[in-house]
Amino acid sequence: MSNPTASNPTAAILIIGNEILSGRTQDVNVQFIARRLAGIGVRLEEVRVVPDIPARIINAVNELRAAYEMLFTTGGIGPTHDDITSECIAAAFGVPWELHEETAALMRSVLGDQVNEARLRMATMPRGAVPIRNAASIAPGFTIGNVHVMAGVPRIMQSMLLALEPELPRGTPIAMRAVHGMGVLEGAIAAGLGAIQARFPGVDMGSYPFKRDTGWGVALVAKGTDPAALDAAIAEATALIAAQGITPVPGEPD
Amino acid sequence: MSNPTASNPTAAILIIGNEILSGRTQDVNVQFIARRLAGIGVRLEEVRVVPDIPARIINAVNELRAAYEMLFTTGGIGPTHDDITSECIAAAFGVPWELHEETAALMRSVLGDQVNEARLRMATMPRGAVPIRNAASIAPGFTIGNVHVMAGVPRIMQSMLLALEPELPRGTPIAMRAVHGMGVLEGAIAAGLGAIQARFPGVDMGSYPFKRDTGWGVALVAKGTDPAALDAAIAEATALIAAQGITPVPGEPD
Numbered sequence: 337m338s339n340p341t342a343s344n345p346t347a348a349i350l351i352i353g354n355e356i357l358s359g360r361t362q363d364v365n366v367q368f369i370a371r372r373l374a375g376i377g378v379r380l381e382e383v384r385v386v387p388d389i390p391a392r393i394i395n396a397v398n399e400l401r402a403a404y405e406m407l408f409t410t411g412g413i414g415p416t417h418d419d420i421t422s423e424c425i426a427a428a429f430g431v432p433w434e435l436h437e438e439t440a441a442l443m444r445s446v447l448g449d450q451v452n453e454a455r456l457r458m459a460t461m462p463r464g465a466v467p468i469r470n471a472a473s474i475a476p477g478f479t480i481g482n483v484h485v486m487a488g489v490p491r492i493m494q495s496m497l498l499a500l501e502p503e504l505p506r507g508t509p510i511a512m513r514a515v516h517g518m519g520v521l522e523g524a525i526a527a528g529l530g531a532i533q534a535r536f537p538g539v540d541m542g543s544y545p546f547k548r549d550t551g552w553g554v555a556l557v558a559k560g561t562d563p564a565a566l567d568a569a570i571a572e573a574t575a576l577i578a579a580q581g582i583t584p585v586p587g588e589p590d
Numbered sequence: 591m592s593n594p595t596a597s598n599p600t601a602a603i604l605i606i607g608n609e610i611l612s613g614r615t616q617d618v619n620v621q622f623i624a625r626r627l628a629g630i631g632v633r634l635e636e637v638r639v640v641p642d643i644p645a646r647i648i649n650a651v652n653e654l655r656a657a658y659e660m661l662f663t664t665g666g667i668g669p670t671h672d673d674i675t676s677e678c679i680a681a682a683f684g685v686p687w688e689l690h691e692e693t694a695a696l697m698r699s700v701l702g703d704q705v706n707e708a709r710l711r712m713a714t715m716p717r718g719a720v721p722i723r724n725a726a727s728i729a730p731g732f733t734i735g736n737v738h739v740m741a742g743v744p745r746i747m748q749s750m751l752l753a754l755e756p757e758l759p760r761g762t763p764i765a766m767r768a769v770h771g772m773g774v775l776e777g778a779i780a781a782g783l784g785a786i787q788a789r790f791p792g793v794d795m796g797s798y799p800f801k802r803d804t805g806w807g808v809a810l811v812a813k814g815t816d817p818a819a820l821d822a823a824i825a826e827a828t829a830l831i832a833a834q835g836i837t838p839v840p841g842e843p844d
Contacts, residue, residue: 354796357634358813359624360766360842361798363617366639370613380611382646385620385637415777416797417784454780489799512614523669526708530671542609543670545743559612588614 344507347373348382348400352393352411352421353488356385364490365410372497377507377561378406388412393424401428401483405505408497411488413477415454422478425485426462436461439476446474470495479503508561513570514588516546517577520554528576529556536569538562546589555588598761601627602636602654606647606665606675607742610639618744619664626751631761631815632660642666647678655682655737659759662751665742667731669708676732679739680716690715693730700728724749733757762815767824768842770800771831774808782830783810790823792816800843809842 349369355361363385370380381404386392393412401407412421426433439459444451458475461467468477468486472495477486479500486496522543533541540559545552556573558566577584603623609615617639624634635658640646647666655661666675680687693713698705712729715721721730722740726749731740733754740750776797787795794813799806810827812820831838 351637354794354813355798355811356620357624357637358764358766359621359628359634360796360811362621366610367613367616370611374613380613381641383605383611383637383639387635414797414799415780417780417787418796450775450777452777452781454784455777457780458777489801491801510612512612523704523706523709523712526669526671526711527706530708533671540608542614542672543668544609544615545668547743547745557609557614559608 344377344379344510345406345505346379346381346404347406347408348384348404349380350393350396350400350407350409351383351385351488352388352409353385354388354418355488357387365488365493368490368494369408369410369497372501374510374512376501376504377509378504379507379510388418388420390420390424390427393421394428397425397428397483401481405482407483409483409485410493413458413475413485413487415457415475419457421485422457422461425465425480425483428483429462429464429480431463431480433460434463435459436465436467436478439467443474468496468500470499472496510559510561511563511566512557512559513566514555514557515570515574515577515584515586516553516555516589517580517582517584518548518551518553519582520577520580522554524580525554525576528579529573532569532572532576535572536565539565539569541569541573548589553589557588598631598633598764599660599759600633600635600658601660601662602638602658603634604647604650604654604661604663605637605639605742606642606663606678607639608642608672609742611641619742619747622744622748623662623664623751626755628764628766630755630758631763632758633761633764642672642674644674644678644681647675648682651679651682651737655735659736661737663737663739664747667712667729667739667741669711669729673711675739676711676715679719679734679737683716683718683734685717685734687714688717689713690719690721690732693721697728722750722754724753726750764813764815765817765820766811766813767820768809768811769824769828769831769838769840770807770809770843771834771836771838772802772805772807773836774831774834776808778834779808779830782833783827786823786826786830789826790819793819793823795823795827802843807843811842
């Protein structure tokens with residue numbers, strides 16, 4: 337299938353997270369970042385999750401920052417012994433990891449006596465990093481080169497991403513349209529859907545079965561940068577569902 | 591930090607999913623697989639999400655199946671044009687992609703006249719693949735070499751993984767213990783927590799801030815294979831929270 341957003345900037349996400357790999361924590365950061373990036377026309381091309389092991393983090397950072405125009409990392413920038421992302425980013429860039437004086441001063445002015453060695457780790461960054469100040473935490477994320485280093489706690493990550501967003505390169509926003517029907521069988525509409533995809537090469541058509549209390553359904557989703565083409569493709573997908581004797585419902589299932 | 595499960599078998603997950611990268615769909619498969627693997631002592635070492643593009647899928651399959659003892663893929667094995675995982679697995683292994691006669695016969699016996707070209711795609715597999723029969727779908731996943739190919743729809747994926755589980759290599763199960771406290775500040779306990787980690791090198795200690803309506807808290811989590819060491823480490827973590835004048839609560843936050 338053709339790619340209507342081939343000229344859009346590309347991005348990857350690296351999740352530094354033993355807690356995701358152990359199954360302790362359900363990640364919700366990927367979906368938030370993915371939606372924000374789609375809204376500014378950035379193509380999210382890859383996500384990786386690696387454990388809190390320096391060599392693994394460093395290798396993944398260097399692979400992903402070379403392969404994509406932007407890399408967003410989440411996790412591992414707090415004050416505890418298992419927060420090793422910041423040092424690893426410095427190692428990946430081959431620069432010293434040192435106190436960022438302006439951030440340290442800001443932390444001292446807000447936290448006073450509570451500033452200790454552990455908290456100052458959060459004011460320590462790769463040389464050349466630019467802090468990502470945000471509303472949720474006195475401890476900032478930071479940007480170095482094309483790598484944006486953010487917290488793992490969703491509320492803080494979101495605040496950092498929103499603070500960062502105006503600075504990011506943009507492309508043509510990627511829009512989505514959907515239609516769905518209860519009782520649609522993918523196997524019965526697959527040929528028709530393939531034909532719609534063939535008629536709209538600039539639209540990315542997807543088919544997604546879902547389960548509800550009342551049974552199974554299928555959502556047909558059109559994604560791309562040309563609103564008129566999306567509307568036309570979804571009109572055909574709607575007719576395809578109706579031709580099964582099933583009532584098509586606009587949009588995604590609840 | 592030492593790795594108490596270094597001898598456990600390793601695994602990776604590859605999610606083939608435009609719908610994850612676009613932000614349309616919240617992945618829930620990683621956590622399910624991660625927890626099941628932890629329960630049988632398999633170390634989940636990496637997760638990747640790649641788009642529905644053959645070269646990306648093939649490269650990721652070949653990298654991950656070489657790097658880890660098991661690879662689990664999710665997504666892209668339905669009957670529609672965007673379901674390309676199965677062909678890509680055949681390409682990754684350099685084997686023909688051909689009708690699996692036994693599966694085709696099974697589908698014909700259940701579906702009769704409804705078996706069409708699209709549905710027979712779900713009975714087409716890399717040569718040498720072994721079907722993963724399951725309770726949720728007449729269309730099976732399959733295993734080839736150390737790669738286990740599963741559906742993306744959570745209910746079907748779960749059924750496939752449970753069917754597969756008795757066949758998988760096992761290690762020492764990885765257990766977790768936790769304690770948490772509302773109002774705990776990571777920066778205040780970081781030094782103490784680092785000391786606990788140092789005293790229990792065979793335990794993997796993590797610190798995870800969380801937000802509730804009543805404010806912020808921190809969960810301290812001990813992970814490893816030695817129950818006595820986990821209990822001892824969590825007892826120290828409990829005392830560390832209590833020393834802050836905060837009531838420690840056993841387990842994870844609700």
